[in-house]
Amino acid sequence: MKEIHNLMTIGEVAGSFGVCVATVRRWCKNGKFARVIRTMGNQRRFDPDEVHEMLHPNSDKRIVVGYARVSSYDQRSDLTAQAERLC
Template identity: 40%
Template sequence: MDRLVAIGEAAQTLGVSITTLRRWEAEGRLVPEHTAGNHRRYDLSKIKPELFFAGTDERRTIAYARVSSDDQKADLERQKQVLELYCARQGWTFEVIADLGSGMNYHKKGLKRLLDAVVDGRIGRLVITHKDRLLRFGAELVFAICEAKQVEVVILNQGEDTTFEEDLAKDVLEIVTVFSARLYGSRSRKNQKLLDGVKKAVEDSASC
């Protein structure tokens, strides 16, 4: 099956009229590619990915693990072991993607790789130990994308993550550190004193 098709075949595949496709294009909802002769061509792998990734062997299971800092590497290994054991028991063919970085950082290599695979329709299932292992804030948006792409999301523990407070403190500390680096450049003693106080408070709370 060709991935790029003319407007008539695309409309038939989606079960809509050609007029509807043209209206979607005008609204920016579905943007076709154009040939050298300026003919519309629609990529079925994007608008109907299940036609290309319908088999369980083709749409993989991805298990995702994350911790915030180097001193949590032992916890990262535990997460990976739990995920590997669970997926193996289900008989799934799977891959583990692991990140070391703040749950507030949306630019982690593993997370970007995971999201690219979801959007491209190459994943059929996402497995995580806790919701917060994916992102501190914004996990629901990722879950919505997964739902739109027909990706099953499996969360092994629906309760609160046992490392929540420690991990959140590290995430906040990272944000403070970034702002410190920026504001120190202004050589403002007031800013330095304020940020030093905030960092100390966060570090104290993390050690309690």
């Protein structure tokens, strides 16, 4: 687990997801977060990496497709230039 000063508060997590704090508490109760710690004052702290993974679940699996097209055979050289820019 990360050092406590690098962790996110429940308010920061709620703001990241655009939900209220009560919703984040409910998610904790339902086990949505795996890496939650409690401070000495019994406040929840969240791992920023876990929050990022939840906000962007497919960020490592993203596929980018490039598409080049021209209207006629006479513009074939334009198609080659487009394809080079896409790579």
